Amino acid sequence: MYIYINGRIIKEEEAQISIFDHGFMYGLGLFETFRVYQGHSFLFFDHMSRLRKSLNELDIKWDLTNEELLQIVQELLAQNKLQDAYIRLNVSAGPSSLGLPMEAYTSPTTIIYIKPIPKMVSEKEGVFLETIRNTPEGKYRLKSHHYLNNILGKKEIGQAPTKEGIFFTKEGNLAEGIVSNLFWVKDGVVYTPHIDTGILNGITRQFVLRLLDKNGIRYEEGFYKKEQIMNSDEVFVTNSIQEITPLTFIDGQPFLKNTMTKQLQRLYQHYKPLLLTMEGL
Structure with missing residues (x-):
């Protein structure tokens, strides 16, 4: 599968993050999971609203707009030849020094994962x-x-x-x-x-x-x-x-x-x- 990471769409096996990313080191990261139905990202703005509110709580500065994100999702769908998909949008604090800093995080890591919808159970x-x-x-x-x-x-x-x-x-x-x-x-x-x-x-x-x-x-x-x-x-x-x-x-x-x-x-x-x-x- 192809995924998005920090401005690039690449094969998932090529993705790398810093070992100093505080999302990895201290759990300072957030994500939203949503479904795409025939190219339509259901309740996308509600997911992004919750994500942005939570990022503010953690003092992680993130500047991607909803319009940019929707475009990235469309590009991922096209690259992976999907119309229906499982999307996980992940934003972590990004790399910083060892230890717990008090300043804001200004270089977050953004990853958008995608995969086909798994088989759903009815009950x-x-x-x-x-x-x-x-x-x-x-x-x-x-x-x-x-x-x-x-x-x-x-x-x-x-x-x-x-x-x-x-x-x-x-x-x-x-x-x-x-x-x-x-x-x-x-x-x-x-x-x-x-x-x-x-x-x-x-x-x-x-x-x-x-x-x-x-x-x-x-x-x-x-x-x-x-x-x-x-x-x-x-x-x-x-x-x-x-x-x-x-x-x-x-x-x-x-x-x-x-x-x-x-x-x-x-x-x-x-x-x-x-x-x-x-x-x-």
């Missing part, structure tokens, strides 16, 4: 994790290079693509999946953990909440225990690659009613070729 099994969801490093969770907690959770469930691990907070509240946000439905009301639990405020999570608002469907964000999801009617998880995926079992208990999930899936399919930002909804 998953939820597994409650023993690994506790770690707390955010700052005021809220960034989509950063700090992925050890997720990897430890993944080790619990293995490589099966049909399983998704579910984290609890140290207080025993439901949090999120290893690579997803968590929702469930009870008596026509949709529930999801509040971002104050320390979860990532996923772009697809935000989009689903907008869909619920637009369609007059009641939802609540809060602090919930295991019993509340186990007493629900249906459960689903969301992320930008797998979209909206039902959990048909959690720890062996079936959740086979997918009325709300299917309604939201239909709405998602309608909008995904249309929107660069959920503000257009």
Whole structure:
């Protein structure tokens, strides 16, 4: 595959970064993952808005415009002969001296990875994790290079693509999946953990909440225990690659009613070729 790195499109095996890049040394890096549908980068502006806000938090100066980035994505699609793709846009702090500097980072490393969409599963099994969801490093969770907690959770469930691990907070509240946000439905009301639990405020999570608002469907964000999801009617998880995926079992208990999930899936399919930002909804 061809990828983009710091102004060049090159073969992935030719890519190099500095051993002094603080994204590698100290985890000072951020990324966004999104899907391209027939050349259309779904909710691209929302992903970039979150990325830029997070870069400001880390004092990483980054000057690529949305228009430039969209053009790079189009060039990568053409170079790799793809119309549908998985994109990961990665910005790390860039090379600096050994140690933790206080000044801003002004030479970030920008990498845009691309690959064909992997085979998607239509449903998953939820597994409650023993690994506790770690707390955010700052005021809220960034989509950063700090992925050890997720990897430890993944080790619990293995490589099966049909399983998704579910984290609890140290207080025993439901949090999120290893690579997803968590929702469930009870008596026509949709529930999801509040971002104050320390979860990532996923772009697809935000989009689903907008869909619920637009369609007059009641939802609540809060602090919930295991019993509340186990007493629900249906459960689903969301992320930008797998979209909206039902959990048909959690720890062996079936959740086979997918009325709300299917309604939201239909709405998602309608909008995904249309929107660069959920503000257009």
